[in-house]
Amino acid sequence: MTKRILTSLATLILAGCICVPLKVAAEPADVDKAVEILGASVAFDTVEGRGKVPAYAEYLAGVLIAGGFAAEDVAVEPFGETAALMAHYAGRSSATPIILNAHMDVVEADPADWVRDPFRMETDGTYFYGRGVLDNKYGLTMLVTTLMRLKREGFVPEHDIILVLTGDEETAQVTAAELAPRFKGARMLLNADAGGGTLGEDGTPLYYSLQAGEKTYADFEVVITNPGGHSSRPTGSNAIVDMSHALARVAAYAFPPQTSELTQAYFRETAKQTPGALGGAMARFAEDKDDAEAVAILSAEPEYIGQVRTTCVATQIEGGHAQNALPQRVAANINCRIFPGVPPRTVQAKLQELVGDAGMVTFPLEFPQSETSPLDAELMAAVRKAVDTHVPGLPIIPSMSAGTTDSLLFRGQGIPSYGVSGVFMKPSDDYAHGLNERVPVDSIPGALEHWHVLLTELAG
Numbered sequence: 001m002t003k004r005i006l007t008s009l010a011t012l013i014l015a016g017c018i019c020v021p022l023k024v025a026a027e028p029a030d031v032d033k034a035v036e037i038l039g040a041s042v043a044f045d046t047v048e049g050r051g052k053v054p055a056y057a058e059y060l061a062g063v064l065i066a067g068g069f070a071a072e073d074v075a076v077e078p079f080g081e082t083a084a085l086m087a088h089y090a091g092r093s094s095a096t097p098i099i100l101n102a103h104m105d106v107v108e109a110d111p112a113d114w115v116r117d118p119f120r121m122e123t124d125g126t127y128f129y130g131r132g133v134l135d136n137k138y139g140l141t142m143l144v145t146t147l148m149r150l151k152r153e154g155f156v157p158e159h160d161i162i163l164v165l166t167g168d169e170e171t172a173q174v175t176a177a178e179l180a181p182r183f184k185g186a187r188m189l190l191n192a193d194a195g196g197g198t199l200g201e202d203g204t205p206l207y208y209s210l211q212a213g214e215k216t217y218a219d220f221e222v223v224i225t226n227p228g229g230h231s232s233r234p235t236g237s238n239a240i241v242d243m244s245h246a247l248a249r250v251a252a253y254a255f256p257p258q259t260s261e262l263t264q265a266y267f268r269e270t271a272k273q274t275p276g277a278l279g280g281a282m283a284r285f286a287e288d289k290d291d292a293e294a295v296a297i298l299s300a301e302p303e304y305i306g307q308v309r310t311t312c313v314a315t316q317i318e319g320g321h322a323q324n325a326l327p328q329r330v331a332a333n334i335n336c337r338i339f340p341g342v343p344p345r346t347v348q349a350k351l352q353e354l355v356g357d358a359g360m361v362t363f364p365l366e367f368p369q370s371e372t373s374p375l376d377a378e379l380m381a382a383v384r385k386a387v388d389t390h391v392p393g394l395p396i397i398p399s400m401s402a403g404t405t406d407s408l409l410f411r412g413q414g415i416p417s418y419g420v421s422g423v424f425m426k427p428s429d430d431y432a433h434g435l436n437e438r439v440p441v442d443s444i445p446g447a448l449e450h451w452h453v454l455l456t457e458l459a460g
Helices: 003-012 028-043 053-066 136-153 174-183 240-254 260-272 276-287 292-299 344-355 377-388 407-409 441-459
Strands: 073-079 082-089 091-104 128-131 161-164 190-191 196-199 205-214 216-223 309-320 329-338 360-367 395-400 417-419 439-440
Touching: 003 190, 028 053, 028 128, 028 136, 028 441, 053 073, 053 082, 053 136, 053 161, 073 174, 082 136, 082 174, 091 136, 091 407, 091 441, 136 161, 136 441, 161 174, 161 441, 174 407, 190 407, 190 441, 205 377, 205 407, 216 240, 216 344, 240 309, 240 329, 240 344, 260 276, 260 395, 276 292, 329 344, 344 360, 377 395, 377 441, 407 417, 439 441
Parallel strands: 091 161, 091 190, 190 417, 205 395
Antiparallel strands: 073 082, 082 161, 128 439, 196 205, 205 417, 216 329, 216 360, 309 329
């Protein structure tokens, strides 16, 4: 984290916000088109292994071409069973393009667990529901709709704009890893999969988060083996039981609290917008990461625990080979989101200590790490104007994502990357990756105007 970010904070975080959003200028036809694209997008069940991403990419390519893009400026590139889509919006200069990023894939959703069909967008008038309706087909839809609006308006950017939609962000991120080096030297990347406005439970706008960094993703495999035997002759050792004890120890362990200049700034400023004990805990933690009470309060909140420390949770398990036999092998996946600066191998060593001699912890695939992106002055001025279309003077707070986005791969190529979503919503409405995922219906006009202002300011 550079001093540049903290210097920028002094001028970027503004006090005294107006707490009623402005009426935004998005045309009704654009809102209708966005709803149409979002609904069609949800219907493509772009879950890993189903092979639906290429078909979805072709649908989006058709939408872009019908919306004013030349066919030769839109390309769908296959990557195994998935795909990527790239669309080129020519400007006066191609030397330092602006990259727009979102992802087309979604996580699994079992219809039996949902109230509604997860792969058919429905609405109750307040929310749109469906898998990916927020993560990340919402942001993708806002980008596509905004680019078509710019084409219709005859906008000629100073810098080329390149839309890059990846096909496996939720899994291996092979598409982003392959594509990112091609754009080395780009001016910046704007990601629709992070950042955005936070509303209080009463709907009052509190602040806008701009993602400038993220934690390191890591999957560790734990394997416990045993000679096994007949289930009628139980021994003193059982691989399933041993694994349950090992996972319980991992679950009970809390990695030490950590801060960075980015997270300190985030909590210090967010505290001013957060009432009660939670806001007090934020303020105290920003000054003292060893304040045990503050750490406990923040760690109890899913929204903030990832900002406090490295986290590791068991996400998958498989084991046993017959109903009437003692298990010979049990394997579990432990997913970790590692605080920047902590070597993943250090986390592996701690997990091995917790698991003990009964099992082996391995690190099958190392994901890249990246530095925090500096806060570009032109970017921040454009974000300021975009946020002001929602709420004039709303505080803008740079933040670190607890999860991982494609920005990580582009940052790794030296491309400054920022999460600047246009959605404004309550934390309690965030069901991404969960049951009954939803997004507020009335968020769409503001998100469209947000992206329109942001792109015309930055590229124009």
